[in-house]
Amino acid sequence: MGLAKMVIQVEVGHGEKDVRFDDHSETNIEVKFNPKTLSVSRSVSWQSQKAAKRDAPELQYTSADPATLSVDLFFDTYDSDKPIDQKDSVFAETKKLLALAAVSGDKHRPPVCRLQWGTQAVFFQGVLIQIDQNYTMFTELGTPVRATLKCSFKQWRSNIDDRKKQNLMSADVAKVWTVRRGQTLASIAAQEYADANRWRDIAAANGIDDPLALAPGSTILLPPVRPSASRVIRAEDIL
Missing domain, CATH: 3.10.350.10 (LysM domain)
Known part of the structure; x- marks a missing residue:
């Protein structure tokens, strides 16, 4: 059994009720090196209700923010058989992730993404809200060959799916x-x-x-x- 690579599925269209994805879409991104860690955070707002003779005021739920997933993705084109002056630029890989933060076609917004990995299938669906690029190695010609991209995705769910989940x-x-x-x-x-x-x-x-x-x-x-x-x-x- 081969190593399962994490894949970022990119929305291919928007239907009447939900976004559409395709397992075989050319826009999907297979990471070259699986991340070492995944970090998910979520905040929920509770408002305290002031009351006399209460050491611990009653808390009332008000709202919740979408979950945020943070992941560091590593890219390397230096480790290849090509001569040092012919190494491929790592930009060819990183620009695919940069496109997730750009307005896409007739949707007039950046695309929705699904992250899936091996037996976990789709474990997060959201939109890219922040990407920090750190290029750490260059050839003598100035070609970037190594980079780490810190990506943050915010949870996204269609109105119909959210209503179903909340009953x-x-x-x-x-x-x-x-x-x-x-x-x-x-x-x-x-x-x-x-x-x-x-x-x-x-x-x-x-x-x-x-x-x-x-x-x-x-x-x-x-x-x-x-x-x-x-x-x-x-x-x-x-x-």
């Missing part, structure tokens, strides 16, 4: 609803909450006086379902 179809999460022709607050409540009587909650959240007067194409806020208080069971209810 935003759950009724305990607030959502924005686009009204379709023929819909009423009751029909929306029945579809969203499985309870048509919750149309009052939607009306109250949006300041709607007439639940039947909904303009097609307008947007309304669907408030999250709040857990109701437990019902007290009386002795006479059991009999």
Whole structure:
């Protein structure tokens, strides 16, 4: 079994719902030397809620930042059988990575990338946000033959994939609803909450006086379902 090389797959197109990749695309980058380390970092924001007589204030989750992957990639064209004055420039390899930070064709933005390695398959998907080039060896003619590129990728996920991951179809999460022709607050409540009587909650959240007067194409806020208080069971209810 041969040595598995890490590959950076480069987006080949953007479909209606997600970006597209091709395992055999000529734009994919196979690293010549596998990295020694991979570093992944992520930060999450929690806001403290001030309260009297609390040594440790309650923390409320507010947001999360995309994960960042950092990796150092080594390139070398010196170790070849060519004479010293005919060594290939390492630019031929490093420029492929530089292209990941450039606006690409009709996408009007740099491409999305997937990093995959051996049995791990795709272990990170993101966009290149920083690249530091360090050229460390040159021939007598000034040709660069060794370089280390410090690359940072920020996690990227399509809106559809992110909604699936977060399970935003759950009724305990607030959502924005686009009204379709023929819909009423009751029909929306029945579809969203499985309870048509919750149309009052939607009306109250949006300041709607007439639940039947909904303009097609307008947007309304669907408030999250709040857990109701437990019902007290009386002795006479059991009999």
